[in-house]
Amino acid sequence: MLELKPMLSALWRNKASALLIALQLALTLAIISNIVVIVQDRIEKIERPTGITVEDIIALNFMAIPQNYDMTGAIAADLELLRALPYVKDATVTNQVPLSQSGSAGTFYTQPNQEIGGENSNYYNTDPHFIDTLGLNLVAGRNFTDAEIQFSDPNESPEIAVALVTQQFAEKLYPGQDPIGKPLFDGSGSNPIEIIGVVERHLGAWVGWSNAGNVAFFPSIKNTQDTNYLIRTEPGKRDQVLKALVQKLSERDPQRVIKTKVLSEYVARSYARDNLMVKVLSIVAAMLSFIVALGIVGLTIFWINQRAKQIGVRRALGATRTNISRYFLLENSLIAGTGIAIGSAAALIVNQSMVRDYSQPELTLMPLAICALLVLLVSLAAALTPAIRAANISPATATRSV
Amino acid sequence: MLKMNNVRKSFRTDTIETHALRDFSLEVKEGEFVSVTGPSGSGKTTFLNIAGLLEPPTGGEYLLDGDDVSNLNDRQRSHLRNEKIGFIFQGFNLIPDLTLFDNIDVPLRYRGFSAKERRKRIEKVLEQVGLSARAKHLPAQLSGGQQQRIAIARALAGEPRFLLADEPTGNLDSLMARQVMELLEFINEWGTTIVMVTHDPELARRAHRNIQIVDGQVCDLRAVPEQPAAVSV
Numbered sequence: 001m002l003e004l005k006p007m008l009s010a011l012w013r014n015k016a017s018a019l020l021i022a023l024q025l026a027l028t029l030a031i032i033s034n035i036v037v038i039v040q041d042r043i044e045k046i047e048r049p050t051g052i053t054v055e056d057i058i059a060l061n062f063m064a065i066p067q068n069y070d071m072t073g074a075i076a077a078d079l080e081l082l083r084a085l086p087y088v089k090d091a092t093v094t095n096q097v098p099l100s101q102s103g104s105a106g107t108f109y110t111q112p113n114q115e116i117g118g119e120n121s122n123y124y125n126t127d128p129h130f131i132d133t134l135g136l137n138l139v140a141g142r143n144f145t146d147a148e149i150q151f152s153d154p155n156e157s158p159e160i161a162v163a164l165v166t167q168q169f170a171e172k173l174y175p176g177q178d179p180i181g182k183p184l185f186d187g188s189g190s191n192p193i194e195i196i197g198v199v200e201r202h203l204g205a206w207v208g209w210s211n212a213g214n215v216a217f218f219p220s221i222k223n224t225q226d227t228n229y230l231i232r233t234e235p236g237k238r239d240q241v242l243k244a245l246v247q248k249l250s251e252r253d254p255q256r257v258i259k260t261k262v263l264s265e266y267v268a269r270s271y272a273r274d275n276l277m278v279k280v281l282s283i284v285a286a287m288l289s290f291i292v293a294l295g296i297v298g299l300t301i302f303w304i305n306q307r308a309k310q311i312g313v314r315r316a317l318g319a320t321r322t323n324i325s326r327y328f329l330l331e332n333s334l335i336a337g338t339g340i341a342i343g344s345a346a347a348l349i350v351n352q353s354m355v356r357d358y359s360q361p362e363l364t365l366m367p368l369a370i371c372a373l374l375v376l377l378v379s380l381a382a383a384l385t386p387a388i389r390a391a392n393i394s395p396a397t398a399t400r401s402v
Numbered sequence: 403m404l405k406m407n408n409v410r411k412s413f414r415t416d417t418i419e420t421h422a423l424r425d426f427s428l429e430v431k432e433g434e435f436v437s438v439t440g441p442s443g444s445g446k447t448t449f450l451n452i453a454g455l456l457e458p459p460t461g462g463e464y465l466l467d468g469d470d471v472s473n474l475n476d477r478q479r480s481h482l483r484n485e486k487i488g489f490i491f492q493g494f495n496l497i498p499d500l501t502l503f504d505n506i507d508v509p510l511r512y513r514g515f516s517a518k519e520r521r522k523r524i525e526k527v528l529e530q531v532g533l534s535a536r537a538k539h540l541p542a543q544l545s546g547g548q549q550q551r552i553a554i555a556r557a558l559a560g561e562p563r564f565l566l567a568d569e570p571t572g573n574l575d576s577l578m579a580r581q582v583m584e585l586l587e588f589i590n591e592w593g594t595t596i597v598m599v600t601h602d603p604e605l606a607r608r609a610h611r612n613i614q615i616v617d618g619q620v621c622d623l624r625a626v627p628e629q630p631a632a633v634s635v
Contacts, residue, residue, distance in 0.1 A: 003511060010499035313495045316456055317509040317556070318484020320477050395483070396456040398495055399447050399568050 007331055018335050021299055025339025025375055028292045030346035033363055033371040034354060035281045041361040042274045045208075050267070051166075051201030052098060053135030056089075056233050057263035058242050059097045062249070062256045063226040071223045072151050074253060079129070081252055082229065085245060087237035092129040092230050093221060096122075096205060100266040103205020108216065110173055110183065112190035119172045121165075121214035122204030130217060131164075131199065133232045139167060141180045141197030144219040153223050160218045164197040168213035184216065193218070207270045230263070238262060289378050296382035300328065304390045311390050312397025321391035328387035329380060336379040340372045347371075403564065403595050404430040404453060409462035409472075411448050411618075422448035423618040426462070430597060432563070435590040437609035438599045445618040446599045447568065453597060454487050454566045455479040467563070484512050488557030488594075490586075492569035494549040496541040496556075502528070503537040506556045513560060527555035531585065547578030554585060558594075565589065567598040571605060583608060 011018050064071065075093050082091035096103040104125075107118035124130065128144040143164070150158035163184055170179035173195075183192035202215045221227075233241045239262075246258050268275075304311070311324055319327075351363035411423040422445045430436050440446050451457045452464065455471060458479070464472045471482060489495075496505050503524055510520040528534045531551040533544075541549050550570060557565055567586065571579035583605055590596050598609060606612045614621045 006500050006504040006507065009501070009504070010497075013499045309495070310497050313491070313497065314508060314512075315480070316454070316483065316489050316495075318480055318512040318560075320480040320512075322477075323480075323512060394457060395480075396451045398489065398491060399451055399454075399456065 003327065003330075004334075007327070007334065011331065011334065017299060017303070018338075021296060022335050022339035022342065024292055024295055025336055025379060026341075026343035026346055028288055029340055029343030029371055029375045030350050031288060032285045032375070033343075033347040033368050034351055034360075035285045036367050036371055037351065037361050037363045039278050039281050039285075040367065042278050046271050046274050046278075048203075049201055050099060050203045051134075051136055051199065052203070052263070053232065054099070054263050054267055056235055056238055057134065058231045058233065058238060058245070058260055059100070059263050059266065060229040060231065060245070060249075060258060060260045061097075061226065062229075062258045065255045065257065069225060069255075071225070071227060072221065074256075075221060075227065077252065078229065078249060079127075081248060082231055082245065085241060085248065087234045087241050088245075089232045089234055090129050090133040091232070092133040093127055094130065094228050094230060095125040095222065097228055097230070097263070097266060098124070098134065098205065099203055099207060099263065099270050101206055101270050105204070105211075107187045108173070109185040109187075112183075112185055112192065114185065118187070119169065119214060120211045121169050121216050122206075122212070123216040123218060125218050125220040125222065127219065127221065130230075133230050134202070135232065136202055137200040138164075139198050139200045140178070141195070143197055144217075148219040150218075150220045151223065152220065158220055159191060160193050160220055162196045162219060163193045164199060164217040165195055166202050166213055166215045167198050167200055169215060170195065170198050172214060207267075208274075289374075292375075293378050293382040296332070296379055297386060300332065300383050300386035301389070304328070304386050304393075307390075308393055308397055309400075311393045312395055312400070315393065315395035316398035324393070325384075325387040325391040328390050329383055332379055332383035332387075333376070336376050339379075340375060343375070344368055344372060403432040403434070403467065404428070404597070405463075405465040406452075407463040407465075409452060409459045409464055411445075411452060411457075412460050421618055423452070423459070426619060428613060428620055430595060432595055433590070433593055434611060435587070435596045435609045436598070437606035437612045438597060438615060439601065439603070439606050439612060440615035440621075444615045446615050448618070449615060450566055450568050450597070450599050454489060455483045480512075484509055484560065486563055488560065488562035488565040490550070490553050490557050490565065490567040490570045492572040494541070494546070494553045494573070496549055496552060498541055501538050501540060502533065502544070502552050505541065505552060506559050509556065509560050523559045523561075524555075527559045530558065531555045545578070546574050547581055550574060550578070550582050551585065554582070554589070558589065563595060565594050565596045567596060567600075569600055570598060571600070571602065579605070 079091050079093060082088055103122050105120060105122050107120050109118045127149055128146060131138055131143055144162060148162055150160055152158040165179065173179060173184065174182055179195045179198060182195050184195055185192060203212050204215045206212060231241065231245065242260060242262065246260060249258055314324060347363060347368055354360040355362050406426055406428045409423055409426040412419055412421045426449065438446050438449065452459050459472055463470060474482065497508065506524045506527060507520055510523060525534065528537055531554060533548060533551055536544065544552065570586065571582050574582060586596060600606050
């Protein structure tokens with residue numbers, strides 16, 4: 001038989017301790033629910049598709065030692081050598097390595113000489129093998145051709161005529177329209193660059209950038225002192241190829257410094273802060289839950305010791321062990337319920353401030369409800385052992401004078 | 403009503419075993435008012451605990467209403483306590499955070515009565531003990547005598563056939579003690595069997611029969627009006 005009314009009135013007469021626990025639970029819920037939403041956001045960010053077959057790609061950077069090095073010739077020869085290596089599916093040249101926290105970006109417009117309303121985007125100067133090497137999915141239009149590649153010196157501004165863009169960037173430039181054949185203007189002026197193809201997805205250089213999905217690809221190779229190759233291997237053969245390729249390139253031309261790194265390493269470094277935040281916040285949430293649970297255990301044990309005689313009297317009057325443990329669990333649920341009600345309101349208020357001031361994700365009802373349930377379960381689990389202990393108090397306690 | 407045959411109760415620690423009751427045999431008939439006296443540590447409270455099913459005996463046989471209740475489990479003892487036995491404690495043992503109404507309600511809730519039935523019973527017993535107007539008060543707002551009357555009301559609300567009183571006047575002045583005693587006699591006249599543990603020989607004499615316990619055994623059984631209770635060895 002539930003004893004809600006007398007239980008509530010008894011709690012009201014001892015409201016200080018109950019309120020302290022309720023506030024502790026409220027604070028925990030407010031903090032944990034906001035931690036959960038941040039962790040969830042970071043995990044979503046880490047796990048979002050890059051559009052790239054990250055695990056099979058090797059990034060190679062080389063710097064030529066001699067001045068006036070024939071970079072154009074070296075690139076052609078190197079790529080031919082790389083593509084001929086066993087287990088290599090394709091290789092490409094690029095000015096920047098995707099997802100490496102190092103890249104190039106600019107503002108692009110849909111009208112010539114436009115000064116406002118542009119869209120920021122990463123861009124890559126590359127060749128027609130970029131799509132296959134990175135495993136990108138061409139969803140509209142066509143790829144570059146070799147004939148469209150513009151070779152230029154570092155100080156030259158080549159007249160680029162065509163571009164590939166990501167679907168996200170295309171939608172921002174031309175919302176709801178077919179972007180194929182439409183022009184793109186870079187910040188400098190009036191030369192139209194025709195969009196000839198759209199790739200489904202590609203994350204650019206900076207994973208934390210809100211425009212990371214805005215990417216343009218231009219058929220352009222600059223004759224600089226250093227450049228990057230990306231090499232895609234057959235699945236599971238990356239490390240084997242990695243060992244062989246430096247030796248092969250050095251044999252072909254020893255006058256350069258070559259550095260290699262697998263793309264997954266770049267990705268891991270790019271998300272290192274997010275991963276650290278997920279771990280730290282998860283530990284904070286777990287420790288906070290543990291401390292609150294300890295508080296509840298402590299207070300419930302204190303209450304039980306304080307009310308040992310009363311429990312004995314209840315037992316003498318006919319309460320079964322189940323009645324007693326249920327009483328304490330129900331009492332705890334009432335306190336937890338109060339804490340959850342206050343905590344939910346506090347969580348939403350704190351979240352509004354975090355959304356407004358720190359651009360953190362919005363707390364929705366579902367994670368809040370899950371956190372509230374979690375807090376309730378932690379609270380009940382913490383009260384369970386003391387409640388069972390209370391149930392084991394002998395009814396003979398009622399007749400003891402001390 | 404209550405029959406104990408060679409009941410034993412011992413408490414054991416790591417180093418010592420204490421025999422609180424030894425071959426304790428006693429019969430209390432329906433409608434009797436029996437007082438239990440004896441020196442401190444003689445086993446009165448242990449007897450009361452076993453009689454009230456607050457703890458099981460170590461050995462022997464205990465029959466309540468003809469049923470052997472010596473080996474019932476905790477749940478069965480709880481139900482039987484709730485249905486058949488009313489308790490009155492020396493320190494009243496009212497729950498301080500509950501109103502008088504809610505205090506009396508405690509055993510009725512465990513009994514599973516409807517809210518309407520509980521209210522009816524509570525109002526009836528409050529009237530019987532003359533404290534209807536104080537139903538919403540807390541125990542601390544009452545005198546000792548009034549608190550004991552509420553404790554008696556709580557014991558009576560379930561209409562038990564058997565009332566166990568542990569020093570019911572021990573914490574009261576003589577006037578209050580007399581009032582409580584008169585109330586118990588009145589209850590007994592209605593037909594409720596009462597077993598009362600007391601140190602007070604005057605009160606003991608007012609019972610139908612006095613039982614003297616010494617060293618965990620019944621020492622003498624005699625009709626009280628004719629002869630005062632005394633230890634018989």
